[in-house]
Amino acid sequence: MSMNNQGRPTGTCSAGAAATGSSLLPNEPLLFEIGDTEHSGVDLPDVEIDGAFLGGFERRSEIDLAGLTEPEALRHYVRLSRLNYSIDSGMYPLGSCTMKHNPRLNEKMARLPGFADIHPLQPVSTVKGALRLMDELAHWLMTLTNTAAVCLTPKAGAHGEMAGMMAIRAAQDAAGQGHRKVVLVPESAHGTNPATAAFLGYSVRSIPARDDGTVDVEAVKAALSPDVAAIMLTNPNTCGLFEPEVIEIAAAVHEAGAFFYCDGANFNAIMGVVRPGDLGIDAMHINLHKTFSTPHGGGGPGAGPVVLSAALAPFAPVPFVRKGELVEHVEGQHLGRITAFNGQMGMYVRALTYMLSHGGDGLAQAAKDAVLNANYIKARLERAFSVPFPGQPCMHEALFDDSFLAGSGVSTLDFAKALIDEGFHPMTMYFPLVVHGAMLVEPTESESKQTLDRFCDVMLELAADAKAGNAGRFTSAPTRAPRRRLDETRAARLPVLTWSRPEELPQAAE
Numbered sequence: 001m002s003m004n005n006q007g008r009p010t011g012t013c014s015a016g017a018a019a020t021g022s023s024l025l026p027n028e029p030l031l032f033e034i035g036d037t038e039h040s041g042v043d044l045p046d047v048e049i050d051g052a053f054l055g056g057f058e059r060r061s062e063i064d065l066a067g068l069t070e071p072e073a074l075r076h077y078v079r080l081s082r083l084n085y086s087i088d089s090g091m092y093p094l095g096s097c098t099m100k101h102n103p104r105l106n107e108k109m110a111r112l113p114g115f116a117d118i119h120p121l122q123p124v125s126t127v128k129g130a131l132r133l134m135d136e137l138a139h140w141l142m143t144l145t146n147t148a149a150v151c152l153t154p155k156a157g158a159h160g161e162m163a164g165m166m167a168i169r170a171a172q173d174a175a176g177q178g179h180r181k182v183v184l185v186p187e188s189a190h191g192t193n194p195a196t197a198a199f200l201g202y203s204v205r206s207i208p209a210r211d212d213g214t215v216d217v218e219a220v221k222a223a224l225s226p227d228v229a230a231i232m233l234t235n236p237n238t239c240g241l242f243e244p245e246v247i248e249i250a251a252a253v254h255e256a257g258a259f260f261y262c263d264g265a266n267f268n269a270i271m272g273v274v275r276p277g278d279l280g281i282d283a284m285h286i287n288l289h290k291t292f293s294t295p296h297g298g299g300g301p302g303a304g305p306v307v308l309s310a311a312l313a314p315f316a317p318v319p320f321v322r323k324g325e326l327v328e329h330v331e332g333q334h335l336g337r338i339t340a341f342n343g344q345m346g347m348y349v350r351a352l353t354y355m356l357s358h359g360g361d362g363l364a365q366a367a368k369d370a371v372l373n374a375n376y377i378k379a380r381l382e383r384a385f386s387v388p389f390p391g392q393p394c395m396h397e398a399l400f401d402d403s404f405l406a407g408s409g410v411s412t413l414d415f416a417k418a419l420i421d422e423g424f425h426p427m428t429m430y431f432p433l434v435v436h437g438a439m440l441v442e443p444t445e446s447e448s449k450q451t452l453d454r455f456c457d458v459m460l461e462l463a464a465d466a467k468a469g470n471a472g473r474f475t476s477a478p479t480r481a482p483r484r485r486l487d488e489t490r491a492a493r494l495p496v497l498t499w500s501r502p503e504e505l506p507q508a509a510e
């Protein structure tokens with residue numbers, strides 16, 4: 001790699017100092033603004049290409065990529081990465097998302113060539129070690145949940161929900177119960193639950209939450225009818241509370257001939273302590289990327305295996321590993337595949353590494369520490385913040401509402417933005433929907449007491465300042481982030497994903 005082949009020295013590109021300086025600049029230019037399409041970053045000989053050789057597929061127009069040298073391109077991406085907030089740079093108290101530390105041992109194992117370099121189309125006889133790892137992971141998941149089968153392949157929690165609900169539908173179709181078209185969903189549910197049910201053609205019947213944030217077995221019984229296929233219940237629920245009547249709810253659901261789908265994304269609060277199969281659940285997805293560490297969000301792909309009870313096991317999607325062999329087809333009732341190939345191998349390796357390095361007792365300890373950390377935050381903050389469900393300990397996440405901000409001119413959004421200026425990623429805001437102006441804080445087990453104290457000190461200082469009438473600090477926040485407040489609706493609805501020449505743009509996109 002050298003300077004570009006036009007002899008243009010690096011560093012004199014159009015964006016000038018912004019592109020070449022080493023300082024952290026908030027306005028990192030685009031690759032197209034750093035380089036230009038007239039130059040190339042590498043020395044390539046001119047070649048005459050005979051068009052006929054490409055069978056009519058030869059490019060007819062310029063490729064229009066910015067020509068950059070390797071260091072120019074590398075520095076652009078490193079500078080961008082330094083604008084990111086990440087779990088490796090600070091605490092990430094995002095409730096429901098479980099942003100826990102991903103031990104580096106996981107990464108080391110996932111990069112072993114025998115796992116990292118295999119190809120999904122390689123002969124099965126050459127990937128026996130990978131199959132054994134999948135088998136072992138399946139064994140751990142079934143043991144921790146006391147269930148009969150697991151489908152590893154779903155690529156996210158929501159995908160696992162879909163696989164589990166498809167298994168429920170297949171079982172009901174096979175039993176002549178295909179007329180069941182209603183799914184019960186508590187109003188505190190994660191949005192993916194009603195979305196999954198609706199996506200599969202079910203109609204959703206909402207179950208109200210009790211004043212204490214939990215689901216009432218009587219309300220479930222009142223909603224059950226012969227057209228109900230299943231209930232989708234999250235436990236621990238999205239208010240961070242363990243559902244105390246979960247066993248009674250499971251019994252009532254089964255009595256009505258329906259299945260119990262449990263959203264297990266919060267399994268990290270109870271793993272090794274409670275086995276969901278013992279509570280009567282029939283299907284539950286587990287977010288490997290939350291419960292068993294592994295990076296997610298901007299940090300990598302997820303994996304949402306779904307465990308199934310004995311009643312649903314015959315309807316588990318393929319493929320799965322049985323006695324060391326990959327089962328890709330089963331005669332009879334099976335759903336077939338729900339993904340191409342065999343799922344997220346890298347996530348399987350990371351999750352099993354986490355399990356094996358903790359052991360069964362260590363996983364239970366991690367769950368208990370996550371719960372302890374959340375309760376520590378709740379105890380330190382609850383006098384200054386308002387707690388929607390007072391008087392009960394929380395599980396792995398502490399929930400606050402916005403009534404402590406009443407009259408201050410500061411909203412939950414403003415408060416969260418002010419936290420950015422203090423160096424923390426904001427907590428989850430406005431979720432669960434059943435709580436007004438919700439702030440959901442999940443520290444996870446991996447934060448030290450010192451970090452929790454620093455976070456609580458900042459939260460308390462902010463709360464005091466909001467109550468003291470200093471609304472401006474909040475409404476103008478963030479002031480120390482590379483970007484202030486974005487038009488998130490416009491970003492979601494009208495994303496600008498391709499570069500256009502400035503003269504082709506009707507107006508500059510933010």
Ligand SMILES: *Cc1c(COP(=O)(O)O)cnc(C)c1O
Pocket residue numbers: 096097156157158159190192234238263265266287302304
């Ligand atoms: C994260 C989460 C999901 C969805 O998981 P994805 O991997 O993001 O699809 C579902 N339910 C709950 C309670 C969650 O926290």
